[in-house]
Each structure stands twice: as structure tokens, then as C-alpha cells.
Amino acid sequence: MSGIEGDGGAAQGENRDSSFRKRVGFIATCALGGSLVALYAVTGPFIAPALRKICLPFVPATNTQVKNVLSVLQSRSGTLVDIGSGDGRIVIAAARKGFRSVGFELNPWLVWYSRYRAWRQGVHRHTSFYISDLWKVSFSQYSNVIIFGVPQMMEQLEAKLQMELQSSARVVACRFPFPTWTPDHVTGEGIDTVWVYDAKTFKSHASMAKLLNNSGDKNHL
Known part of the structure; x- marks a missing residue:
């Protein structure tokens, strides 16, 4: 038992x-x-990527990328815009160098976080962050344009900037170059590469191409 x-x-x-x-x-x-x-x-x-016409995921810029962007803007001044500004690090770094800096970003969480970072670093009076779709914004007022894009959007953005920017503007592309513009300068390597395009160069090339096309059309007549 x-x-x-x-x-x-x-x-x-x-x-x-x-x-x-x-x-x-x-x-x-x-x-x-x-x-x-x-x-x-x-x-x-x-x-998570914001809901954009073309999906542009948030990938923070590396310290080297930020350094390269600032290096190609050393001789520049005026207004600066970061298209798809993410967490605001480019805008904030540029403001610390004396630029009046603006960021456009579709993700509201990132915009609020950028404003907080700018306040913490004491540059909130020299920066602005807006929740906006880049395709609905005109960049004609900016003399320096920064873009961390993806290949799918670069052709369309190239056409938009060529139409809107003044001849004195400079465009800095990070990670991917524009498809038809010839860069005036290239800095860095690998993912940290930045391509520099002066508007007077790509606008003059476009004007020359247009003249050649018109000349060719007249010759055919």
C-alpha cells in the first residue's frame, strides 16, 4: 500500500x-x-517607411556622410533644405555651420523627433521641420539642396529640381547619383559617397541639348 x-x-x-x-x-x-x-x-x-509616392525608408546618415556633405558646402551660404530629412541630423549639423536649414519629411514621428533634437542642441531658432510630401513642395527658394534618395525616384526628382532651382543653387546627392546630370565634384567612397551638382552646370547642359534638338528639327525641315 x-x-x-x-x-x-x-x-x-x-x-x-x-x-x-x-x-x-x-x-x-x-x-x-x-x-x-x-x-x-x-x-x-x-x-517603417513613410507612405510616399515612392517608398523612401528611413536610413540614418552615417557620421562620414554628414562630414562629406558639410565639406562640399564649406564655401556655400544661404538656405539649405534636406529632402526626406529623417531624424534631422543633416539639418542640425548644417545649422551649426551657419545655414538657415529646413527639413521636409513625411513621417510625423521623425519630424517631431527632429524638432526635439534641434531644441536639445540649441539650434531650433535656425531650423525648421515640416511634415510634407516632397512632390508637393517647391524648392525654388533654396540655394543648397540635400537628398538621400533611392534609384527609383532620382529621375523624376532630377526633372523637378532642374525646373525649380535657381542657377546659383547646389545639389548634393547621397548614396545614389542623378541619372543624367554630370557631377561637378565627387567626395567619399562606397555608401558615404556624395555627388555635387551645380545648377548652372546642369541648366546650361539642358539649354545646350535643347538648342541642338531644335537645330536638328530645323535641318530635317
Whole structure:
């Protein structure tokens, strides 16, 4: 009888251990799930691409990229705009160098975060951040334009900037060059490469191409 009772006690002990392990596993699963949800809630707005005509995900500029951008603007002054300004690091860095800097970004979380960073770094009076689709903004008033683009958008953006910018403007493209413009200068290498385009150059090339096309049409007549 005692042996039977012993076996029953052992079985009950095993059942209790099994039940305890299940409860611990359930609690751990819930805790992990909750942590992932919380993590997504905090970081999701920063890593998820904003809803753009062309998907432009937020990839922070490296320190070297920021340095390269500032180096090609050393002789420049006036207004600066960062198209798709992300967390505002280019705008803030340029403001610290004396530029009146503006950032356009479609993701509101990043815009609010950029404003906070500018305030923390004491340049909020020299920076502005706007929640806006780049295709709905005119860049004609800016003398320096920065873009961290993707290949799918560069051709369309090239046409937009060529039409809107003044001849005194300078465009700095990061990560990817424009498809038909010839850069006046290239700095850096790999993902840190920046391509510099002076508006007077690409506008004069466009004017020359237009004249040649018109001349060719007249010759055919």
C-alpha cells in the first residue's frame, strides 16, 4: 500500500512540476510578446517607411556622410533644405555651420523627433521641420539642396529640381547619383559617397541639348 501511495505522490509531484513549467512558459511567452509589441510601438515610426509616392525608408546618415556633405558646402551660404530629412541630423549639423536649414519629411514621428533634437542642441531658432510630401513642395527658394534618395525616384526628382532651382543653387546627392546630370565634384567612397551638382552646370547642359534638338528639327525641315 505504501508503495502505491509513493508512486501516486511521485505522479502528483510530476504533474505539479509540469503544470508549473507550463505556467512559467506561458508567462515568459506573454512577457516576450509584450516586449516586442512595446519595442515596435517605440521604434516602428522610425524604421517603417513613410507612405510616399515612392517608398523612401528611413536610413540614418552615417557620421562620414554628414562630414562629406558639410565639406562640399564649406564655401556655400544661404538656405539649405534636406529632402526626406529623417531624424534631422543633416539639418542640425548644417545649422551649426551657419545655414538657415529646413527639413521636409513625411513621417510625423521623425519630424517631431527632429524638432526635439534641434531644441536639445540649441539650434531650433535656425531650423525648421515640416511634415510634407516632397512632390508637393517647391524648392525654388533654396540655394543648397540635400537628398538621400533611392534609384527609383532620382529621375523624376532630377526633372523637378532642374525646373525649380535657381542657377546659383547646389545639389548634393547621397548614396545614389542623378541619372543624367554630370557631377561637378565627387567626395567619399562606397555608401558615404556624395555627388555635387551645380545648377548652372546642369541648366546650361539642358539649354545646350535643347538648342541642338531644335537645330536638328530645323535641318530635317
